[in-house]
Amino acid sequence: MKMVVDPSSLLTQLTELIQTSIPSTHYLCLLAAAITTLILLATFFFTYRPIKHVYLIDYSCYRPPDSLRAPLSTYIEHISICGAFDGPSIEFQKKLVERSGIGNDTCFPHGLHQLPDDNSSKSALIEVETIMCTTLKDLLTKHQIDPTTIDILITNCGVVCSTPSIAAMVINRFGLKSDVRSFHLAGMGCSASLRAIALARDLLRVNKNSLAVVLSMEAVTSNCYHGKEKSMLVSNCLFRMGGVATLLSNRKQDKSIARYMLQHLVCTHTGSKDTSYSCIVQEVDNEGIVGVRISKDIVQVAGDAVRTNIRSLGPLVLPYMQLMRYRWSVIRSKFWGTIYVPAFRMAFDHFCIHAGGKAVIDAVGHVLGLVDEDLEASKMTLYRFGNTSVSTVWYSLCYMEAKGRVKKGDSVWQISLGSGFKCNSAVWKCMSDLGPRVDNAWSDRIHLYPVEVPKVVDH
Ligand SMILES: *[C@@H]1O[C@H](CO)[C@@H](O)[C@H](O)[C@H]1NC(C)=O
Ligand SMILES: *[C@@H]1O[C@H](CO)[C@@H](O)[C@H](O)[C@H]1NC(C)=O
C-alpha cells in the first residue's frame, strides 16, 4: 500500500518543528544561510557556461622581402617625384611620416614602388595573393597539415573585394575540399581580424572536430590616396604591407600542439552613433579622388569604444576586488564624472594594442592605465612594420614570442580598433612553454629591438 503524504501539511509541520526546537535567533541565522546559499547557487546557474575550447594551433605573420623596403627617405623621394601630389601635400606627408613612430624597415607592395604608382586592381590582387598564400603555406608546411583537412576558411581584406571572392582564390590555389565552409569579410576595417576569429569561434562551437583557417590583411596598393585633403593623406603615411594567417581548431588531438587557447573574445560596435559611424570612411573628395578619410573625432570615438568594450570584458577577467571598485566608480561617476580605471595590468601578462599610429597606442595605453613597458611590443611593431591594419596585434604577439617572453600559463590581451566603429578584444592563454621563436616574422632582427624612436625637433 502506498503512503499518501500531503506536501503542504508536511511543510507546516516541519516549520512548526523548526520554530519550536530552535531559538528564534538561531532560526534567523539559518534563514540567512539558506538565502546566501540560494543566491550563490543562482549566480552560479546564470553565469555558468559549458566550456568549448578553441585552440590556436599557430599563426604566421607575413615578412615582406627586403627588396620591398621603403625607408623614410625613399618614401619622401617617391611622393616628391611620382607626380601625384602638389607641394603642400608633399610637405604635409613628409612632416607626418617623420613624427609617426615609423622606422626605416617598413615595406610597400611592388606596385607602389613603381613610377607612377601601379594602383590597378590587378596589382592589388597580386599583393593579396602573395601575402595570403605565403603565410598559409608557411603554416601548413610547418605543421604538416593537408589542405584538404581544412573545414572552415575565412578571409578578410577591407578594400579589395573581387569576384570570384578572395576566399575562392585560396580554395583554388590550395585545392581545398568541396564542402569547406568559406567566407570573405570585406570593408570591416582595422579590427576585422579579431572579428573574423570570433566568426571562426562561433562556427567551431557548432561544428565538432574541425580545423579553421583565418587569413587577415589589408591591401596597401588600393588604399593609396592621390589627392590634396589632409584628413585623407594621413593613412598614406602610416599604412604599410602585412598580413597574418591563423590556424584554429577544436579537435582533441590538437590540444597538445596548440600554442594558445582562446579564453574570451568581446566584440563592440558603436556604429549606431553617427559620429562613430562616419569616423573612418572611404569616399571621394571634392575632386573625385577616392581615399580613406579619418575624422578629427577619432580620439573621442576610439576612447568611447574602448570603454564600452572593457565594460563587457572587465567582469570576465578582473580580480573580484578590482571589479567591485570599478562597479562602484561607475555608479559614482553618474554624479562626479570620473571613472576608476581598473588595473588591467594585474589581469594580463602581455598586451597587444592595435598599432594604427603612435597616438592610437598612447591613447589606448592611457585609457587602460598601462605603462611604457606594456606598450613596447606595439610601438616596435609600428616602427618595424608600420600600420599593417588588421594584423598589427599579431605582429606584436610575434614580437614577444621572438623575445621569449611568453610563458606557459601567461595570458595575452589583444585589443584592436577600426572603422565602424569597432573595438574588439581577444584574450589568449598560452598552453606551451614556447622559448624564443627562431622562425617568425621578427626573428631575423629581434636582437636589434627595442630601439629608441628618434624624436624630430622643429627648426
Ligand atoms: C632612418 O634612417 C635615417 C638615415 O639613416 C636616419 O637619419 C633616421 O633617423 C632613421 N629614422 C628612423 C625613424 O629610425
Ligand atoms: C589609381 O590612381 C590614379 C591616379 O591618381 C587614379 O585616377 C585612379 O582612380 C586610381 N585607381 C584606383 C583603382 O584606385
Ligand SMILES: *[C@@H]1O[C@H](CO)[C@@H](O)[C@H](O)[C@H]1NC(C)=O
Ligand atoms: C591604418 O591603416 C588603415 C588601412 O588603410 C586605415 O584605415 C587607418 O585609418 C590607419 N590608421 C591610422 C591611425 O592612420
